[in-house]
Amino acid sequence: MNQFYYDAVTKMEQMGVDDEYIQGWQCGYLQNPKREEQRLTPAYEAGYADGEEKNTDNFAQWVKQS
Known part of the structure; x- marks a missing residue:
């Protein structure tokens, strides 16, 4: 498994990023x-576009508000 990919997905999950964004990414x-x-x-x-670019800069915009 690619370490960058694993770290990015782990970070999104820990931040509480929207599942739809994570799946798209x-x-x-x-x-x-x-x-x-x-x-x-x-x-x-949005996640799909960022994933294609291997972009991790926009995660915080998709954190679910509780």
Whole structure:
């Protein structure tokens, strides 16, 4: 397993980042196809774009508010 990927996912989970964003980031990072259109959300699409770029700068924007 790629250490960067593992560390990024662990950090997102610890920060409480939206699950949709995390799933999108993972799919983008791994270059998986996007979900079918009716299941896309803004968080997923933002995560996917960041994952494709291997970008970890936007995690805090997607932390779930309690």
